[in-house]
Amino acid sequence: MWADTDVKAWLARAADSDVWWSFKSSTLTIVAAGATLLIIAIALLSPLLAPHTPFDPATLSLSDGLKPPVFWSADGDWTFPLGTDDQGRDVLSSIMYGTRLSLLVGFASVVVAMVLGITLGLLSGYLGGMLDAVIMRVADVQLTFPAILVALLIDGVVRGLISVQRHDEIAIYVIVGAIGLSFWVQYARTVRSSVLVEKNKEYVQAARVIGLSPLLIMVRHVLPNVTGPVLVIATLNLGLAIISEATLSFLGVGLPSTEPSLGTLIRLGNEVLQSGDWWITVFPGATLAALVLAVNLLGDWLRDALNPKLR
Amino acid sequence: MKFDFRHSMSVAALVCAGLATATTADAKTFKWANSGDVSSMDPYARQETFLLTFTANIYEGLVRRDKALKLEPALAVKWGQTDKNTWFFDLRQGVKFTDGTPFTADDVVFSLNRANGPGSNMGSNFASVKEIKKVSDFRVEVTTKYPDPLLADKWAALGMMSKAWAEKNNAVNSADMTKNEENYSTRNAMGTGPFMLKERKAGEKTILVPNPGWWDKPTHNLTEVIFTPVANPATRVAALKAGDIDMMYEVPPADTETLKKEANIKVLEGPETRVVYLGMDQERDELLESNIKGKNPFKDKRVREAFHRSVDVEAIKRTVMRGQSFPTDLMVAPGINGYMKELDKRPALLKPEEAKKLLAAAGYPNGFEVGMDCPNDRYVNDEKICQAVVAMLAKIGVKVNLRAQTRNLYFAKILRKADGKPGETSFYMLGWSPAQTYDVHNVFEALIQTPNAASKKGMFNAGGYSNPALDKLADALEQETDKAKRNEMIKQATKLYVDDYAYIPLHQQAVVWAARKNIELVQPADNTFPLRFVTVK
Numbered sequence: 001m002w003a004d005t006d007v008k009a010w011l012a013r014a015a016d017s018d019v020w021w022s023f024k025s026s027t028l029t030i031v032a033a034g035a036t037l038l039i040i041a042i043a044l045l046s047p048l049l050a051p052h053t054p055f056d057p058a059t060l061s062l063s064d065g066l067k068p069p070v071f072w073s074a075d076g077d078w079t080f081p082l083g084t085d086d087q088g089r090d091v092l093s094s095i096m097y098g099t100r101l102s103l104l105v106g107f108a109s110v111v112v113a114m115v116l117g118i119t120l121g122l123l124s125g126y127l128g129g130m131l132d133a134v135i136m137r138v139a140d141v142q143l144t145f146p147a148i149l150v151a152l153l154i155d156g157v158v159r160g161l162i163s164v165q166r167h168d169e170i171a172i173y174v175i176v177g178a179i180g181l182s183f184w185v186q187y188a189r190t191v192r193s194s195v196l197v198e199k200n201k202e203y204v205q206a207a208r209v210i211g212l213s214p215l216l217i218m219v220r221h222v223l224p225n226v227t228g229p230v231l232v233i234a235t236l237n238l239g240l241a242i243i244s245e246a247t248l249s250f251l252g253v254g255l256p257s258t259e260p261s262l263g264t265l266i267r268l269g270n271e272v273l274q275s276g277d278w279w280i281t282v283f284p285g286a287t288l289a290a291l292v293l294a295v296n297l298l299g300d301w302l303r304d305a306l307n308p309k310l311r
Numbered sequence: 312m313k314f315d316f317r318h319s320m321s322v323a324a325l326v327c328a329g330l331a332t333a334t335t336a337d338a339k340t341f342k343w344a345n346s347g348d349v350s351s352m353d354p355y356a357r358q359e360t361f362l363l364t365f366t367a368n369i370y371e372g373l374v375r376r377d378k379a380l381k382l383e384p385a386l387a388v389k390w391g392q393t394d395k396n397t398w399f400f401d402l403r404q405g406v407k408f409t410d411g412t413p414f415t416a417d418d419v420v421f422s423l424n425r426a427n428g429p430g431s432n433m434g435s436n437f438a439s440v441k442e443i444k445k446v447s448d449f450r451v452e453v454t455t456k457y458p459d460p461l462l463a464d465k466w467a468a469l470g471m472m473s474k475a476w477a478e479k480n481n482a483v484n485s486a487d488m489t490k491n492e493e494n495y496s497t498r499n500a501m502g503t504g505p506f507m508l509k510e511r512k513a514g515e516k517t518i519l520v521p522n523p524g525w526w527d528k529p530t531h532n533l534t535e536v537i538f539t540p541v542a543n544p545a546t547r548v549a550a551l552k553a554g555d556i557d558m559m560y561e562v563p564p565a566d567t568e569t570l571k572k573e574a575n576i577k578v579l580e581g582p583e584t585r586v587v588y589l590g591m592d593q594e595r596d597e598l599l600e601s602n603i604k605g606k607n608p609f610k611d612k613r614v615r616e617a618f619h620r621s622v623d624v625e626a627i628k629r630t631v632m633r634g635q636s637f638p639t640d641l642m643v644a645p646g647i648n649g650y651m652k653e654l655d656k657r658p659a660l661l662k663p664e665e666a667k668k669l670l671a672a673a674g675y676p677n678g679f680e681v682g683m684d685c686p687n688d689r690y691v692n693d694e695k696i697c698q699a700v701v702a703m704l705a706k707i708g709v710k711v712n713l714r715a716q717t718r719n720l721y722f723a724k725i726l727r728k729a730d731g732k733p734g735e736t737s738f739y740m741l742g743w744s745p746a747q748t749y750d751v752h753n754v755f756e757a758l759i760q761t762p763n764a765a766s767k768k769g770m771f772n773a774g775g776y777s778n779p780a781l782d783k784l785a786d787a788l789e790q791e792t793d794k795a796k797r798n799e800m801i802k803q804a805t806k807l808y809v810d811d812y813a814y815i816p817l818h819q820q821a822v823v824w825a826a827r828k829n830i831e832l833v834q835p836a837d838n839t840f841p842l843r844f845v846t847v848k
Contacts, residue, residue, distance in 0.1 A: 057698075057705035062623065065630030086565075086630050087698055168714075257698075258713070274548045275565035 022305040032297035039291050043103050046096035051079065054089040054097060055258065064088035069279050083279040085268065091279055094265055095287050101261040102288070105176055106242040110234050112180025113241075117187020118230060122218045124188065125195030136192070139185040148244055150182035151175075155253050168256040175254050179244050186233050194226035228306050235299035239292045246288055262288045339847040340535040341830070343558040344547055347688035348514050348540040350719045352500040354470035355431040355485040357722060358771070360585070360746060361689075363468050364839035365538070368519060370470025370502035373400050373419065374463055378833045378844060380749075382463060386414065386471055386503065395458040396441075402449040406526045408473045409507045416445040421474035423453075423466075430485040430492065430729060435757050436465045436747065438767040439789075458790050464748040476501050488719075489728045505529060505843045506536065514540065519842070532846045542688055542717075551576060551825055557847070558826040560840055561691060564633040570825050579834045582637060583822040584644045585744035587690050589622070589700065589815040591615060591737070594762075594775025598737040600682025600712070608679055609737075609774070615812035617669040620661040621707050622700055624817050631695045636818035640809060642743070642754050644819045646836065649751025649801045654809060666707040678708025684725050684739040687715040691820040697740055711738065725773050731764030734773035741773065742820075746837040751801055755785035759808050776813040 014020055023029055042049060053059055069083040069091075070076035076083065082091040124135040142150060158174045159167055167174070198204060199222065207217045242262075248254035249263030250270075257264055262284045269281025350357055354366040367375075375385035389401040406414040420443055427437040439459035446452050453462065477483050480495035500508040505527070506519040519536040521529060539556070541547040544563040550556045552573060562570060562578065571578050591609040592598055598607050608614045624638040640657040643650045661669070670678060685697035694715040701711040716724075725734040725741070745753035761777035762769035768782070769775075781804050788800040808814070822838050833844040 057702035057711075060702040060705075062626035062630050062699055062702070086695060087702065088630070271543060271545050271563075272565045274545050275563075275569055277565070
């Protein structure tokens, strides 16, 4: 456990750091961070905050169907501020729950990609040789395909293997796996190149001389020194992962409509867009855009702040 | 020499423009779309309106229906009954299949036996048939087990195939779609009809071209027909507005009003003779998809009543169907002979607690869980209706696990199997139109009578509802010629299935098509779409 003084010292160091300074001096970043935190907080607390539980069929009533947003028309109803879809689901609550799923899939798939990429990158860079060649060629091949295509391929194979019903149940794992597998390459390559630089430095040689095992050296000594760039990629990839999930769901191969993410909501709304019920698709779309924009701005800032060459 | 790029480009553009105008001047390509694909090119693969009407452009029947749905001669020039148990068909002479072989009585006998044979889904049209025999090259006689005055009507939807072609291509039997089988006739077609199959890419597009050697004088002016399935309704509407397609078969209710406002588009509307309903497995002793083991809740009438009286069809009409449906409590629509207007009254809706009491009395105080099957590209807003039903039943404590899938997989799952086994479903949605005969007997025979593989009754009674008293009445009214007596029987039989809550009828959907203004076509009330009535201006 940390002592109080340690925490204080750490905070003092953080407050004095370049990163904090660059954060403080960028209004855009502060706004983006605020927006991201707000969206994440609302999403996490959606069971408490949302006015309805839109995907519990027992609470739905068709008589509430197709209500317009309150500010748009006098037919609006304050119980459904952003209107309802044709099944009587509250659009605002759907967005809250949908954002939660989108963020969950985004974070989970970034973690999958990160774990896979860091592991392979460490092994590849530290051990080198045949293993390095194989991993990096696989990475090269995968880089020639757009990530979304790889994700579609993985999802398609899983769909072919299991029944519709079973697929709906495990859809979220499939999509996390598919997106995770399609984004590991960047981590692996970044980690590998950092490892190549680090592994010839004195501290690693010293560790080797005193007889530490390669695994220990990789995890305890090399890994902490390559986390900076990985963090940047992870933040930038979070936005991409959320967009990928939305794309897959929009194409109808992502999350099912019984468990809709933002992408699924946009798809469902898009079906009736031509008939004038714009609110069913526009609000989830705007939420998705805001979320991804905020996350990407944060990622951009982090990249600049952690890159000494840009200073 | 200097290559003049700009000059050569403009020449190329001119040539292209010339070609384009040349092709639009005399080529009349008709492009149309539906939410799903035709399941098979085999005319006996499934007794489904869309498949039958599509293949009818290639395979003609002995008789066919005109614009007003009246029977008229097609491959038979004359037909009728020589005595009460014998039918004759005199065939048209000089008709050739598109591969050049002549059409004879052998093809008719072959086709009828194939339609009544293994793998075919058309068997229910042969319940009364005893024997089919060739009398001469151009006459076929059929003997029936009992008088069947509606035989010719039933057979109007049966396309005639070539015996030689089927034998040559190893397609003597229809591929059984309930087992997902395929054979040559699934992807290829060759008939005597007004159109020939030029290209078939399942799930992608199907191209038809006119049959130059057709025996009849074409009333259409098409040179090519391109059919594409477009699953997303918004895409379908956008394609029609942009002119990428000329016609869409079945417009989503949400888009009817906006399409009516388009200057280049006309909307065709009419009520359909099809009733969309929900069915329950009442045959198995234990449901396939439920948490109740060892017994079947749907065998209990109180459970069926609780379900029936919790489904609010008026609410479905208002929001999901946007007013474009006609709620009903009967399995037949107005306009069908035998529709009993005075019995078409839905019982009052139950409050959730009242319905829960019924379930508790049946032994399910905490409700139960059941799987539900639904198509997502067959009937108007089918999946959305099912979702609404899920919500309505959730309020009475029944957890419904909905599985909505494309029509091909869906039908293969829920329909009764060729060997007589019930459909693999516990709770399902289906639509039925007695389009062969326009008589209520077709509905009794196919949907409500006890399933029996030998007598070919109840072949579409996927849930196996059974009431011997109704069976008796239905068999009797088939042969009854006295109209008053027959009506009385229909009334009694109708009461029986209504009181048993055998099915949960929902509504007749409105048939809404939309086409570009330059397209002339005929929209029959049975939702068939004969291409031979289409002209492009």
